[in-house]
Amino acid sequence: MNTIVGLATSISNSAVNIIRISGNQSVNIIEKIFHTNTKSSLNPNEIKHGFIKYNEEVFDEVLVSFMKAPKSYTGEDVIEINCHGGILVTNKILNLVISLGAKLAEPGEFTKRAFLNGKIDLTKAEAIIDLIYAKSDLELKCAINQTTGKLYKKLNFIKEKIVNILSHVEVIIDFEDEVEDVYKSDIENDIIKIINEVQEILKYKDQGVLIKxxxxxxxxxxxxxxxxxLLNYLCNEKKAIVTDIPGTTRDIIEEKVDIGGIILNLFDTAGIRESSDVVESIGINMAKDKIKESDLIFFVLDLTRDLDEEDFRIYELIKDKNIIFLLNKCEEINMFDTNEIFTQFKNSNEDNLAKISIKENLGFDKLTNLIKDKFLLSDLSLNTESIILTNNRHTEAFNNCLECLNDSLKSLKDLMPLDIVSIDIRKALKYIMNITGEDINEVIVDNIFSKFCIGK
Ligand SMILES: Nc1nc2c(ncn2[C@@H]2O[C@H](COP(=O)(O)OP(=O)(O)OP(=O)(O)O)[C@@H](O)[C@H]2O)c(=O)[nH]1
Ligand SMILES: [Mg+2]
Structure with missing residues (x-):
């Protein structure tokens, strides 16, 4: 494999930039350009002070470290140059290294090499991308859990169990006619245990999607x-126009906000009412479409005015969705109370309703808890023990694995020949090995690493 070079930090004027070189030419290249006053050469796991110099031109004063293969991130010889964080100086050193034979690294190429050299499995590589791009605390927690190898350990455990079942099945295949039912029921029980394990992992898959x-x-x-x-309050910015004129908002305004560690993709919509205004009506229809594709509806009601036909008509549009009733302007004289809400809107209850005041910042802790409870996220934020699948590739593979295990169980119960049973168990094993990357096609691997940032 050729030697690659990339910038591990972002290209901007900063205190320090780190240029990373990986491959069997790294030491060769650095020896040509790194000059230090000390006599000893660059030893593994050591940082040395010196200058980048080539053809009498001094490029920068730097610190250089060396991690020798296989004890490095990529599993190859890795050199890191800590240079000053100027854009020009960084680019000059980068180009110098390239001119001496290194290739500019593709996005994710360092991590891809770590995977190909057996330093990490694919779930850890994917967790590293998730960690870099995490947008909320909960997402970060899931990514960290995965980098520590929790999912990998579970996968290995399941893999071992499936391999055991498979060997058990294959040993008795040849003697099938004489095999006593007790053996078959052992296999059946073992398959059921694995099915339970996989189901347990899939338990929070929907939450995983929402977290991600x-x-x-x-x-x-x-x-x-x-x-x-409300949109402005939650995103802490004046994104939408607010006036006391009814019908202010026309277009849909979209913002990502973090509420208690959970990301909401929030859509502000036009107030829904009968309107003869052409532009407003278009906005109202857009709002109705948006309702259909949402996971959650914040149904905002105004405590300073009586409930009326407009509120009831809107409720008819949203009544089958996941609703949180928000009774706004609660700091003013209230024209109705929660009991009236419970009477008028049949899906309302204490667990999906909060009185809020945007003006006085009231009721938002309750709102946060309502959201967490609704999507079963409260347990997850406290309980870091659970595996939460946030990656579609993993979820799909686990679902396929489960299907194969169920098929094998059915074949066993239907007294099908054991080689039919073993085909499905083998397929289940393939899906598990697919997740860790032990059995995966190259195109998928390239696709996964292309999502990385440059230099990682
Ligand atoms: N007293 C009080 N007034 C509020 C509160 N929240 C919003 N308002 C006022 O209510 C009025 C309407 O606010 P908007 O946010 O524009 O209402 P909207 O629902 O987006 O209205 P449309 O875009 O026309 O559908 C403004 O005058 C706000 O200042 C609150 O908590 N208390
Ligand atoms: Mg508005």
Missing amino acids: QGIKTCIVGKPNVGKSS
Whole structure:
């Protein structure tokens, strides 16, 4: 494999930049350009002070470290040059290293080499991408769990169990006619145990998707209840126009916000009412479409006005969705109370309702808890023991594995020949090995690493 070079830090004017070189030419290249006053050469796991110099030109004063193969991130000889963080100086050193034979690294190429050299499995590599791009505490927690190898250990455990079942099945295949039912029932029990393990891992898959992609949340209500004020409050910025004129918002305004470590993809919509205004009506129809594709609806009601037909009509549009009722402007004189809400809107209850005041910053802790409870995220934020699948590739493979295990169990119960049973168990094993990258095609590997940033 050729030697690669990349910038491990971002290219901007900063205190320090780190240029990383990996491959069997790294030491050769650095020896040509690194000059130090000390007599000893660059030893593994040591940082040395000196200058980058070539053809009498001094490029920069630097610190250089050396990690010798296989004890490095990539498993190859790795050199890191800590240079000053100027864009020009960094680029000059980078180009110098390239001119001496290194190739500019592709995005993710360092980590891909770590994987190909057996330093990490694919789940850890993917966790590193997730860690870099995590947008919320919960997402970060899931990624860290995965980098520590929790998922990998579980996968190995399942793999071992499946291999055991498979050898058991194959040993008795040849003697099938004489095999006593007790052996078959042993196999059946073992398969059931693995099915339970896989189901346990898949338990929080929906939460995983929400943690990674955010909860699509549509703010809905009649005009002037405070929908845009809510969006602005939650994203801590004046993104949407707020006025006391009903019908202010027309377009849908989208913002990502973090509420208590959970990401919401928030949509502010036009207040829904009968309107003869062409532009407003288009906005209202867009709001109705957005409702359909949302995971959660914030139904905003205005406590300073009586409930009316407009509120009831909107409820008809959203009643089958996941709703949180937000009774806004609670710091003012309230024209109705929660009991009236419970009477008028049949899906409402204490667990999906909060009185809030955007003006006085009231009720938002309750709102955070309601969201967590609704999506079973409260347990997860406390319980770091659970494996939460946030990666679609893993979820899909586990689902396929489960299907194969169920098929094998069915064949066994239907008294099918054992080689049929073993085909499905083999397939299940393949899916597990697919997740760790032990059995995976090259195109998928390239695709995974292309999502990395440059220099990682
Ligand atoms: N007293 C009080 N007024 C509020 C509160 N939240 C919002 N308002 C006011 O309510 C009015 C309407 O706010 P908006 O956020 O524009 O309402 P909207 O629901 O987006 O209205 P449309 O875009 O017309 O559908 C503004 O005058 C806000 O200042 C609150 O908590 N208390
Ligand atoms: Mg608005």
